[in-house]
């Protein structure tokens with residue numbers, strides 16, 4: 001059932017071919033797309049095919065790939081670049097890594113197709129250095145592709161030549177943003193710059209450059225071979241093809257899935273993902289990683305496509321999907337994501353550099369029980385101001401987890417600041433561990449595990465916790481076999 005809901009295009013070869021053997025890729029139809037482009041199609045026809053397929057960038061922004069290629073093709077230049085963005089910085093996301101480890105040639109083939117389409121001659125794969133296996137397999141793939149004559153000089157006996165190299169990122173999230181990535185590739189600080197000019201006009205070394213995501217690229221050879229209509233027939237009106245997601249959090253089937261656009265969140269979480277772990281209640285799902293937002297049970301019937309997710313104040317992002325249950329505190333979740341972006345801000349512009357810190361501080365105050373209704377109002381104001389004024393996508397989307405959790409879980413924020421309670425029982429400063437008198441049998445187990453000796457009571461007597469000394473570690477609750485300790 002769940003398997004039937006999946007459709008593999010970008011991951012079509014992963015797990016089925018030997019990624020270290022080019023012949024294995026060729027036997028699965030590999031490099032046929034490039035051969036078709038070079039033998040039967042003009043560069044313009046390749047671009048028109050991309051446009052007609054409706055494929056949009058899978059790196060987050062969802063920009064139409066054919067349109068981007070069309071822009072780059074219009075600029076005359078001695079050198080033009082195709083850059084593969086394999087920086088993949090979203091916490092918990094590993095779609096691109098899996099593709100590069102399982103099917104590196106599909107990305108190389110697509111880069112060559114892209115170069116042919118825009119009149120390019122050079123390509124670079126920008127990959128995070130923390131992906132050693134993907135890097136190793138890419139190196140092997142490039143070497144084998146050069147030996148076979150599908151990369152390098154006079155590819156397949158034509159006058160089209162395309163050289164490829166690899167550059168390494170050092171794990172900064174912002175370096176996945178295309179202008180920061182270009183700065184980093186040129187040896188500069190990994191900071192974004194204002195557009196225009198867009199990379200398609202003046203990118204790497206100021207030459208026309210197309211930057212494409214790994215998953216976007218991996219789908220392209222299949223589109224060329226099977227045709228634009230085939231791809232365009234999958235998905236919704238505005239979002240074509242499939243999307244790879246990394247399912248994580250409180251879900252039974254964690255891991256990568258590839259599903260057609262237009263599938264509902266309900267189908268993904270409850271069927272493909274096998275539902276919420278341990279029979280607990282579904283509370284929310286975060287799509288779009290740290291830049292996205294939380295969706296609740298009210299949104300479960302939403303069809304997954306770029307526009308529908310934005311309409312629910314979340315986003316597709318690169319494909320992280322984190323499921324939360326009744327035990328997750330939404331204020332803490334928002335704080336977790338803001339802490340991530342606060343640490344990853346490049347510091348170039350004030351709204352993001354200072355604003356992320358101020359938002360984090362306000363959330364921290366709320367989770368410690370020191371917040372007020374005024375803080376909630378300030379959080380909204382700061383979030384909206386940062387969205388409007390930050391220079392790049394990192395800052396512009398940083399407040400999304402705050403705004404979206406406030407929108408759907410306002411009562412949880414209010415409980416923290418007015419009642420000084422954390423309804424999910426997560427924020428330790430708002431919790432008390434207490435012994436339920438009529439359940440305690442005086443077995444002394446809790447007393448023996450307490451690391452700060454704050455439980456008193458003799459054997460066979462009701463035990464008592466000294467609230468002032470308790471550090472809320474939860475060890476006693478885990479140890480009690482009689483459910484006599486509760487968190488409230």
Ligand SMILES: Cc1cc2nc3c(=O)[nH]c(=O)nc-3n(C[C@H](O)[C@H](O)[C@H](O)COP(=O)(O)O)c2cc1C
Pocket residue numbers: 056057058059060061062063065085086087088089090173174175176177178179211212213214216217318392393394
């Ligand atoms: C903070 C930030 C991080 C990003 N990280 C990535 C990334 O890791 N991989 C990626 O492909 N795109 C990332 N992007 C999007 C890129 O800027 C760019 O839109 C994308 O690589 C274009 O490829 P596509 O059109 O195939 O999606 C990021 C954007 C922002 C604002």
Ligand code: SF4
Pocket residue numbers: 174191192344345346347348349350352353390391392393394395396
């Ligand atoms: S928004 Fe943040 S990450 Fe982007 S340029 Fe400004 S400081 Fe840097």
Ligand code: SF4
Pocket residue numbers: 435439440441442443444445446447463479480481482483484485
């Ligand atoms: S472990 Fe439970 S039953 Fe035993 S003394 Fe502690 S609270 Fe009472």
Ligand code: SF4
Pocket residue numbers: 433449450451452453454455465469470471472473474475476477
């Ligand atoms: S929560 Fe930890 S510190 Fe507090 S009473 Fe239980 S064991 Fe002791």
